[in-house]
Amino acid sequence: MTTTKGKGHEKESVEVEELVTRSELFIETNSKKIIFGIIAVAVLVAAILGYKYGYLAPQQKKAEAAIFKGEYYFGIDSFALALNGDGIGYEGFNAIIDQYGNTKTGNLAKAYAGICCYKLGDYEQAIDLLKSFSADDNMVSPTIIGLIGDCYLDSGNTEEGVSYFEKAAKAADNEVISPVYLKKAGFAYESLKQYDKAIKAYQTIKEKYYTSVEASDIDKYITRASALAQ
Secondary structure, eight states: OHHHHHHHHHHHHHHHHHHHHHHHHHHHHHHHHHHHHHHHHHHHHHHHIIIIIIIHHHHHHHHHHHHHHHHHHTTOOHHHHHHHHHSSSSHHHHHHHHHHSSSSHHHHHHHHHHHHHHTOHHHHHHHHHHHHHHOOOSSSSHHHHHHHHHHHHHHTTTHHHHHHHHHHHHHHOOOTTTTHHHHHHHHHHHTTOHHHHHHHHHHHHHHSTTTTTGGGHHHHHHHHHHHOOO
């Protein structure tokens, strides 16, 4: 006599066997696709590793050697030499970007070159270079964003400039950088006669970044903007 419990085990056994059979049939039917898929993944991984260690690593070392003199010129405010080279061995940040732009140092050269262009008054080129630079930290990245704002502001596009000051303050979200760009934003809004937005920027410094240097005298700017708003 077969019990209900026994029938249940038999049913489970049959289901497992059917599942195994279907799996085997799937593998047999699609074996070529599976093999090709595994090979494709292996080739891709090998290509990535080869590019990273066989190409990028040597390029990175060359870029580090190439940028050394440029950082020296940058440090002594010789921005034209840093950007374009000195004609005696150092080729300039622009050349480093062209040759090693896909390396970490090449990426850094974009920031250096952008700052040089800004200092030299070439705001359009500075904006392009600074926008091409990539970073995800809360110090360097917001500072570069804020500098893009300075480029727009100095080239006469105040509205675009103030939007980048706001972005920089938000991206940083710290006591060091955010108040600086919120204050710049406040000044820019005042120049646009958007006093309510200026007051909001100043109030954020006072309430959120109250220990910052910018907060120490922020009340006078709030008072000024409030008076102008009337």
